[in-house]
Amino acid sequence: MIVRILTLASFMLIFFATVPPASAADSRELVNLPPKVKDAFLTEMRGNVIKLENILAAIAEGNFKEAADIADIKMGFGHSQLEGMAKQGMSTEEILARKQKMQRMGHGKGMGQGQGMGRYMPESFRALGQNFHQASENLASKARSVGANPTVKDFRSVIGAVEEVTSACASCHQAFRVR
Numbered sequence: 001m002i003v004r005i006l007t008l009a010s011f012m013l014i015f016f017a018t019v020p021p022a023s024a025a026d027s028r029e030l031v032n033l034p035p036k037v038k039d040a041f042l043t044e045m046r047g048n049v050i051k052l053e054n055i056l057a058a059i060a061e062g063n064f065k066e067a068a069d070i071a072d073i074k075m076g077f078g079h080s081q082l083e084g085m086a087k088q089g090m091s092t093e094e095i096l097a098r099k100q101k102m103q104r105m106g107h108g109k110g111m112g113q114g115q116g117m118g119r120y121m122p123e124s125f126r127a128l129g130q131n132f133h134q135a136s137e138n139l140a141s142k143a144r145s146v147g148a149n150p151t152v153k154d155f156r157s158v159i160g161a162v163e164e165v166t167s168a169c170a171s172c173h174q175a176f177r178v179r
Contacts, residue, residue, distance in 0.1 A: 028177045033120050038178055041117050051075055052165065055139070059158055062150055067158065068143035072096065075136035075165070077103075080116055125176055132168035139165055 033041060051074050058066040069092050073082045078099065085095045118126050139161035146154045 026177060028175055031121060031125060031176055031178045033178055037117055037120050041178060048075065055162065064143040064146040064158065068140040071136045072140035076140060077133045128172040135164040135168045
């Protein structure tokens with residue numbers, strides 16, 4: 001329990017310490033979005049915070065498979081499509097197998113402007129988004145590599161991968177604001 005509390009407190013400290021306050025002198029690049037896109041985008045960003053909390057809770061419980069599944073399916077490349085598969089009743093194993101097949105065919109690595117919200121974003125914003133999705137997939141990979149008896153080294157490796165994800169979040173929050 002203490003590990004979970006410390007992990008969550010660390011995440012919150014990192015996240016809130018790196019997000020600049022909104023002010024009239026805000027020098028972050030402004031990204032103008034159509035109202036419906038903005039609402040969907042902000043909902044997705046808030047959802048990512050919840051997903052990170054769920055990942056940290058899973059890690060604190062020693063459930064690295066659950067942490068990996070969340071990072072891979074809900075935060076990695078192609079997450080919207082993968083989450084749609086889950087809503088259609090596909091199992092995690094089926095979704096991950098489909099994702100691997102799509103990646104072997106060259107799909108799902110954030111190439112181009114995308115079919116989703118990315119098409120409304122500047123290239124530099126999309127690049128930071130790709131960093132986030134790649135960091136999420138790296139987290140999934142590290143979490144999946146943990147054996148049945150996790151060591152301190154395993155926890156450190158996985159928490160280091162979580163830090164890569166939160167760093168990607170912080171980089172974007174420091175560089176951009178939406179309207």
